[in-house]
């Protein structure tokens with residue numbers, strides 16, 4: 167019974183030319199256009215040190231660890247092995263403002279009851295700066311906690327080890343791979359394609375719901391539990407969609423030579439979780455909206471909005487969201503999937519990656535639960 | 550039909566006081582129905598009278614406000630799988646998957662009932678032959694005409710050889726050839742042992758194949774019986790039409806005085822005489838015309854139809 171259903175659902179899905187276009191060929195075509203459009207952009211954005219200023223006031227002078235870290239990342243650093251990330255000038259606050267206005271620097275750091283970042287525009291360089299400062303704050307607060315509770319450990323080189331965490335910066339951007347805004351467009355594209363898997367979820371739920379299609383009514387008069395059918399249908403949808411995403415990924419990496427890093431296992435995991443998110447999202451939409459046209463509209467509209475907010479059309483969007491309304495980044499599956507690829511590519515540590523995966527799983531659970539609650543109804547008020 | 554040995558009827562469907570509302574609209578109003586084993590039971594009613602709603606309630610697809618439904622003497626419920634396995638449904642809307650071929654469609658739906666693959670293959674082939682669409686086995690539904698689609702729709706509903714087959718207007722918008730193929734098929738299914746519940750708004754079809762008929766209007770059953778019983782319920786009998794070229798009021802008045810004559814009208818060169826039950830009304834009319842030397846042309850005599858039954862009970866035509 168399982169196999170019978172599964173195979174026929176696969177046939178129904180694969181032979182649906184219109185949806186095959188939207189879920190498979192459309193992303194591939196879009197990727198091809200992106201590639202044409204951004205071919206030169208990437209070159210232009212090859213990494214150059216970021217010009218910044220630091221306001222040299224009393225508080226800064228007191229913060230020796232921060233000085234040390236900044237220095238090690240400066241282009242004037244003694245460490246000849248590493249290229250510096252920041253081109254630092256030491257100024258007063260007023261000079262900093264002026265430099266910022268004249269676009270001589272991307273931003274300046276100002277210590278006043280904590281380390282503050284002043285910027286005017288948003289972009290990748292600003293993102294790197296902000297990440298750097300956030301990470302430093304986090305690390306130093308760890309150090310402070312340890313100092314309070316276990317001062318002796320400071321002597322045993324712990325500080326050094328923690329200090330090492332600041333090495334992340336070399337991973338955030340420059341050293342591991344150049345900060346390539348272009349790849350992010352492609353990551354968003356993969357994420358969008360995952361959400362387009364919602365079309366399959368939508369199709370499958372429609373096919374088995376008696377109030378949505380006559381076929382659904384026919385299935386519902388058969389002596390078979392509806393949930394058995396639903397689960398098989400969703401599995402079939404996920405199988406096909408996952409295959410399509412892998413094809414897209416292969417096209418991006420092998421044909422367009424877009425790098426996704428080399429953590430194959432995690433990349434596949436992202437594809438799987440992303441696909442399931444998309445398919446269950448579609449099932450969810452299909453179960454709460456009855457009217458066919460409205461369903462498709464809602465699916466396309468919402469996944470486009472999510473893609474836009476994740477930076478598919480405008481790369482600075484990601485930065486704007488992460489500074490102005492970070493919560494929006496966490497409730498946007500497209501952004502979460504994009505960020506999975508992004509963090510696999512840019513970071514050495516995987517904590518950010520796993521945070522994203524966990525949040526996506528929460529989404530899957532919510533979508534599945536809502537779909538279940540709606541589908542649980544056995545008799546309908548109207549067909 | 551009844552069980553010959555015991556001489557009693559075996560109930561297949563028993564519906565009691567079914568009431569179903571859509572908001573303010575009462576789609577089924579204390580609807581009662583009893584279908585016996587072996588019958589071809591016809592549910593006849595105009596568009597919107599509630600036939601489809603009744604079927605969907607009987608099958609537990611729809612919620613209803615009041616009433617009980619029993620099938621095979623057991624209460625029907627969404628999870629009554631032991632009942633469902635013996636039911637076949639042919640819906641008013643064609644319910645097939647466009648992405649599957651004719652054969653695959655029948656096989657898919659049959660597979661929800663029959664697990665054994667070899668047995669299923671046989672059943673699917675039989676069902677396809679049954680509605681004579683073998684030639685189109687590998688066609689996709691998009692390439693089929695409306696009549697062929699309807700036949701496929703039927704094959705999908707009956708392939709698992711159910712004991713009870715429910716067909717909801719299977720002949721709507723179908724060419725005459727497909728229609729007679731379908732009607733004849735239903736009779737064959739019945740002969741093979743299936744009990745049939747058949748809905749239609751075509752009285753000719755129902756008269757042609759049904760052993761018992763319920764007439765419904767506005768969600769209620771207004772009369773039940775064999776077609777003879779139904780026709781016997783009403784006062785008007787045969788309708789006589791005589792072509793007449795010269796006409797005057799005297800003829801009308803005189804004819805009205807004849808026994809059993811209910812109404813006499815003259816329209817478009819035709820004299821229309823409606824009679825109540827009673828035989829030889831035609832002869833009486835012709836005698837009168839002859840003895841008065843009135844020249845007449847063609848003569849038609851029509852027995853009462855279910856439309857007349859419907860007309861008399863509800864005061865309106867079954868159609869339109």
Ligand SMILES: Nc1ncnc2c1ncn2[C@@H]1O[C@H](COP(=O)(O)OP(=O)(O)OP(=O)(O)O)[C@@H](O)[C@H]1O
Nearest residue numbers: 548549571576595596597598599600601602603750
């Ligand atoms: N989902 C619904 N919501 C509201 N009203 C409905 C719904 N479905 C049917 N109705 C109404 O219920 C009544 C009975 O409809 P139903 O479809 O059962 O009639 P029917 O006898 O099958 O007609 P037809 O011959 O056209 O198929 C009609 O008045 C119809 O307008």
Ligand SMILES: [Mg+2]
Nearest residue numbers: 600601602641
């Ligand atoms: Mg109907």
